[in-house]
Amino acid sequence: MNREIKNPEYCLSGILKCAHCGANINVKRRVKNGVAEYWYVCPKHDGFGNARCDKSNLPFEETNQLIFTIIKRYMHSFLDTEELLEKMNDSNEAALQVRELNKKKSGITASINRVREIKSGLYRDMKDGLISDMDYAYLSKKYSEEQELYERQVADITKRLELFKVKKDTDASVTIRKFMKSKKLSKTMVDAFISSIVVDNEGQFDVSMKLKDEYDELIKQLILREGDLANVG
Numbered sequence: 001m002n003r004e005i006k007n008p009e010y011c012l013s014g015i016l017k018c019a020h021c022g023a024n025i026n027v028k029r030r031v032k033n034g035v036a037e038y039w040y041v042c043p044k045h046d047g048f049g050n051a052r053c054d055k056s057n058l059p060f061e062e063t064n065q066l067i068f069t070i071i072k073r074y075m076h077s078f079l080d081t082e083e084l085l086e087k088m089n090d091s092n093e094a095a096l097q098v099r100e101l102n103k104k105k106s107g108i109t110a111s112i113n114r115v116r117e118i119k120s121g122l123y124r125d126m127k128d129g130l131i132s133d134m135d136y137a138y139l140s141k142k143y144s145e146e147q148e149l150y151e152r153q154v155a156d157i158t159k160r161l162e163l164f165k166v167k168k169d170t171d172a173s174v175t176i177r178k179f180m181k182s183k184k185l186s187k188t189m190v191d192a193f194i195s196s197i198v199v200d201n202e203g204q205f206d207v208s209m210k211l212k213d214e215y216d217e218l219i220k221q222l223i224l225r226e227g228d229l230a231n232v233g
């Protein structure tokens with residue numbers, strides 16, 4: 001264990017919180033035999049012992065390293081998921097599905113236009129006295145329902161077609177790529193990826209990641225397209 005760090009960056013300041021008392025965990029510098037040692041300490045434990053909080057101190061470098069690993073894994077799974085979705089979309093199978101869906105969509109759109117024409121024809125017929133008001137009411141309700149059904153189908157297909165588009169160069173993936181070459185934890189990296197970390201004495205780190213909505217969106221897309229997975233070459 002090398003604790004001889006020269007003026008280290010306090011990467012987790014303001015982010016790391018004590019699970020036992022909720023306080024922000026501080027960095028403590030201690031000089032021992034002329035060598036500076038750094039620890040993450042709960043301010044309610046430090047100086048008061050277990051009386052106010054029994055959170056034990058955390059080794060500085062190891063804690064930073066652990067958080068660095070967590071962020072790196074997150075970055076990789078984000079980009080891997082994005083890449084997998086892109087690969088799925090590039091497959092012939094996907095192109096075929098998109099073509100089929102578009103064909104279906106234009107078919108249904110044509111039906112909507114047809115129903116619309118019928119409805120205006122009915123209106124004219126009613127005005128001209130060719131059909132009774134009652135027949136008009138009955139038929140126009142019937143065709144309106146038909147039109148609504150088609151419109152719902154078009155909306156479903158449009159939603160499904162959205163799944164075949166991966167938004168490239170989103171803010172999230174641009175941020176991730178910016179940090180891909182980082183070799184160690186920095187405050188800017190922590191600020192980009194983490195909103196908070198709560199740590200307890202059992203070594204349990206409860207990490208709240210940023211870019212979570214974007215990541216969840218990718219996973220959702222992946223799950224919805226699960227049936228296509230088998231076709232990725």
Ligand SMILES: [Zn+2]
Nearest residue numbers: 018021042053
């Ligand atoms: Zn505490």
